[in-house]
Amino acid sequence: MVRWATAVIREGEPADATDSRVRRRSWRPPGPVLQGLIAFVIYLVVFILGFGQGLITHLNQPSVGQVEVDPNFYVWAWRWWTYAVSHGLNPLYTYQIGAPAGNNLAWATTSPSAALLVAPLTAAFGPALSFNLTLLLAPPASAWATFIAARRLTGKFWAALPAGIVYAFNVYTLDHEVSGQPNLTVNLLMPLLVYLVVRWWDGTLGRRGYVIWTAVVVALEFYTFVEYFADMSLMLVAALGLGLGLAGRELRPKVFRLARHTAIAYLGAMVLAAPYLLYALGNYPSTLTRPEPFFSLDLSGLVLPRHDRLLGMTWWAAIAGHDMSATTYLGLPLLVILVLLAVFAWSRRLVRFLVIGFVVVVLFAAGPNLIIDGHQLFPLPWGYMWNGMFLRSAEPIRLILFGYLALAMVLALWLATVDRSWLARSGRWALAVVALAAIFADLPTFAEVVVPPPPKHWTPAIPSLQPVNALPAFISDGLYRRYLTPGEIVVIVSHRGNAGMLFQADTGFYFRIDGGFINASLSRVDALPPPVAAVNSLTPASKLGFEEYIAASGVGAIIVERAWSEEWMYNFADIGLKGVNVGGVTIYDTKGVTPPADHPKAR
Numbered sequence: 001m002v003r004w005a006t007a008v009i010r011e012g013e014p015a016d017a018t019d020s021r022v023r024r025r026s027w028r029p030p031g032p033v034l035q036g037l038i039a040f041v042i043y044l045v046v047f048i049l050g051f052g053q054g055l056i057t058h059l060n061q062p063s064v065g066q067v068e069v070d071p072n073f074y075v076w077a078w079r080w081w082t083y084a085v086s087h088g089l090n091p092l093y094t095y096q097i098g099a100p101a102g103n104n105l106a107w108a109t110t111s112p113s114a115a116l117l118v119a120p121l122t123a124a125f126g127p128a129l130s131f132n133l134t135l136l137l138a139p140p141a142s143a144w145a146t147f148i149a150a151r152r153l154t155g156k157f158w159a160a161l162p163a164g165i166v167y168a169f170n171v172y173t174l175d176h177e178v179s180g181q182p183n184l185t186v187n188l189l190m191p192l193l194v195y196l197v198v199r200w201w202d203g204t205l206g207r208r209g210y211v212i213w214t215a216v217v218v219a220l221e222f223y224t225f226v227e228y229f230a231d232m233s234l235m236l237v238a239a240l241g242l243g244l245g246l247a248g249r250e251l252r253p254k255v256f257r258l259a260r261h262t263a264i265a266y267l268g269a270m271v272l273a274a275p276y277l278l279y280a281l282g283n284y285p286s287t288l289t290r291p292e293p294f295f296s297l298d299l300s301g302l303v304l305p306r307h308d309r310l311l312g313m314t315w316w317a318a319i320a321g322h323d324m325s326a327t328t329y330l331g332l333p334l335l336v337i338l339v340l341l342a343v344f345a346w347s348r349r350l351v352r353f354l355v356i357g358f359v360v361v362v363l364f365a366a367g368p369n370l371i372i373d374g375h376q377l378f379p380l381p382w383g384y385m386w387n388g389m390f391l392r393s394a395e396p397i398r399l400i401l402f403g404y405l406a407l408a409m410v411l412a413l414w415l416a417t418v419d420r421s422w423l424a425r426s427g428r429w430a431l432a433v434v435a436l437a438a439i440f441a442d443l444p445t446f447a448e449v450v451v452p453p454p455p456k457h458w459t460p461a462i463p464s465l466q467p468v469n470a471l472p473a474f475i476s477d478g479l480y481r482r483y484l485t486p487g488e489i490v491v492i493v494s495h496r497g498n499a500g501m502l503f504q505a506d507t508g509f510y511f512r513i514d515g516g517f518i519n520a521s522l523s524r525v526d527a528l529p530p531p532v533a534a535v536n537s538l539t540p541a542s543k544l545g546f547e548e549y550i551a552a553s554g555v556g557a558i559i560v561e562r563a564w565s566e567e568w569m570y571n572f573a574d575i576g577l578k579g580v581n582v583g584g585v586t587i588y589d590t591k592g593v594t595p596p597a598d599h600p601k602a603r
Contacts, residue, residue: 001320003043003379005341007496008168009485013321015428023520031284032148032151034114035151035157036144036148036151038145038148039143039144039147039148039157039160039161040140040141040144042161043139043143043144043147043164043165043168043169044137044140046165046169047136047139047140047143047169048136049067049443050169050440050443050445050447051169051174051443051444051446052135052136053445053446053447054445054446054447054449054450055132055135055136055446055450056136057450058132058450058469059129059132059133059469060125060126060128060129060132061128061469061471062075062128062234062469062470062471062502063128063446063449063450063452063469064131064132064135064177064178064179064180064446064449065178065179065449065497066469066496066497067495067496068179068180068497069497069498069517069525070176070179070180070181070497070498070501071131071179071180071181071497071498072150072180072496072497072502072505073498073501073516073517073518074111074131074180074181074182074183074499075127075131075501075502075505076097076127076148076498076501076504076505076516077110077111077288078114078115078116078118078122078127078130078131078134078505079122079126079127079503079505079506079508080094080096080105080110080115081110081112081115081116081119081246082115082116082119082122082123082127083508083509085116087454088368090114091105091110092104092105092106092276092279092280092283093105093106095512095516096140096504096509096512096513097304097500097501097504097512097513097515097516097518098488098514098515098516099512099513099514099553099554100489100512100514100553100554103163103516103518103522106276106279106280106283107280107283107284107519107521107522108518108522109183109225109226109227109519111182111183111186111223112180112223112276112305113160113186113220113224114186114224115410118130118131118133118134119411121133126309126506127505127506128506131180131182134182134186135177135182136394137186138177138182138185138186138187138188139168139169139173139174139177139338140168141186141188142164142167142168142173142185142186142187142188142191142472143164143165143168143169144188145164145188145189145190145191145192145195146163146164146166146167146191146405146408147158147160147163147164147170148191148192148195148409149163149191149192149194149195149198149409149411150164150412151306151412152167152195152197152198152199153350153409153412153413154412154413154415155416156415156416157411158415159412159413159415159416159569160270160416161595162189162411162412162413162415162436163408163411163412164408164446165436165439166334166404166408166411166436166439167191167405167407167408168187168417169186169326169403169439169440169443170329170330170383170404170439170443171328171329171439171442171443171444172327172328172401172404173185173187173401174443174444174445175327175444176327176486177446178444178445178449179444179449183224183225183228184225184398185226187228187401188222189217189220189221189224189232190221190228190232190326190401190402190405191408192217193214193217193218193232193404194405194409196210196213196214196217197258199279200258200261201254201258201307207261210261211261211264211265211266211268212234212268213267214261214262214265214266214267214269215266215267215268215269215272216249216269216272218232218265218266218269219269219272219364221266222269222272222273222276222277223273223276223513226280227394227395227398228398228401230394231394231398231399231401231402232402233513234267234364234399235361235364235399235402236262238357238360238364238455239353239357240255240258240259240262240359242353242357242360242399243255243258243353244256244259245357246349246353246357248349251349263276293396295396295397296365296366296367296368296369296371296395296396296397297328297362297365297366297367297371297396297397297399297400298328298371298372299362299366299372300372301327301328301369302328302329302330302335302362302572303329303330303332303335305329305438305441305442312554327397327400327529328365328397329439329442330403330404330407331435331438331439331442332438333431333434333435334407334411334435334438334439336431336435337410337411337431337432337435337529338355338410340414340431341355341410341413341414342355345413345417351410351413351414354406354409354410354413355410356376356553357402357406358406358407358410361399361400361402361403361406362400362403363380363382364382364395364396364399365396365397365399365400365403366380367380367383367397367474368380368383368384369383369398370394371474377568411432411435414428414432415428415432419479436533438510449454450469458495460495460563460564460565460566461562461565461567461569461570462562462563462565463470468474468563471502471503471506472561472562472563472583472584472585473583473584474559474582474583474584474587475503475506475507475583476506477583479512479582479583480507481510482513483557483580483582483587484510484511484557485556486511486554487511487512488511488512488536488556488557489511489512489513489514489553489554489555489556490511490512490513490514490555490556490557490558490559491513491514491515491528491529491555491557491559492504492513492515492559493532493558493559493560493561493565494560494561494564494565494569495561495564495565495566496561496564497527498517498527499518499527499561499564500513500515500516500527501513501516501517501527503559514529514532514553514555515527515528515529515532529549529553530551531545531546531548531550532546532549532558534546535571535572535575536568536571537568538568538571538574538575543575546575547575547593547594550590550593550594551593551594555590556589556590556591557587557588557589557591558572558577558588558590559586559587559588560572560579560585560586560588561584561585562581562584562585562586563584565586570586572588574587577589577593579588
């Protein structure tokens, strides 16, 4: 550097020009940590501007999918783990819902790793805000994890940046985001595992570090979503088998060492997961069911966008028989990149690994039967594996997430390829931009689900009270303390999905509820006790059943959320219950309700 500067001065250039050239020559690009931070900020800004504005403007209230049951279950779960840990309770069994008997949560997806991560926010600002922040940060965090894996693989910032978009900002992730299912959107652990494998393979991470960090990542995935833990284990075994097949004689011993280290890491992860795992296996529910055919991948959905989405081309609706791309759309441009990379770089083992791996993922995601355009053509030879204990209630279509991860790495390699021709480089980036545009054109946004209009099939019992997401004043203003005693059992009746668990979480478990939804295999979708739901059609039999239920269950009040009410929800007055309107709800006191004196159970 000194010689170069001296030579410049001797040639008669001004000193200030020389200093400028020295500064330009000494500039270095940001290090990996700073690059990762820059990438995360970019992903966060893109996600908020493109998809999350509707959510961020309603951050402190229930916002997502209030006509569905899942979002408010997770709001409840975020509060439950904070409450259970701080009170020294068994977090895998609760007496707060399904009262008085309670509910086993071992086979419900409460995602304790995510819930405890935001526990300080839950304690300080409430579960609705911490849940909304989880949804807001999950895709950018997954994109960041993919970026660091792709950058480690390629060594290039700009080539790795679009990879995070493919993995985290796809229709699969965004569809579950707007459905309020963080167990399906907190997906940063899979690319982090890829990052650890790449670090071990290139020699920058030792055996001990790989084993320890892999054990932590696998255990965290177990505590985030047990089904993804099983899926990840399945894909990891398939990847190691494929790696052995492609490694060749000189690299096969290294792959064996990787498999051995990974097995040791899994043993460590099982030790970390043992408290949950042993409890879950000891409480395996007999009602878990095999997934329905529509939970398997339809191959049409890989290339056919939603007919009302793609760049406003409404003509697509005229030729699309049905919509098969709810969670699986990849787009033709991205698949073209996969094919082109395979054609021009098939000699590279990594390319063969990713291409074949993607095909394997698609075949597994197809489930028990091959489905094309909604038609089941024939059973697949490996379909029997979905009858196993751990996969019996799993959804094969969810494996497509690993397909997105493979394609993210494919895109990074495609863009990292060195071309002497400016035209070739431009062509690579042009095709990548088209691929990303095709993905973005098919995505939902939070604006579609935050403060939604009333469903077309439902008219509120009180027309002046349109459904809004904000909690009724009875809950938000603490009015419940005047009408309910601590620990009292109540039933919340509302068209809002899982309203009882939402209200209970916001009050910090002031009261217990009978009913509640924890998953489709173990709960009623309306989240109500059957005798209460039966009042929808008021008959002498349903009235008698309701009275028997109230007498036996200890329920002290029925609470109807008026803004989300239906006409049948006021049938309790016809039974003889007295209602009081307060703070946006109607409270029916059920104390003293018994079956008729001449009924056998009453005697």
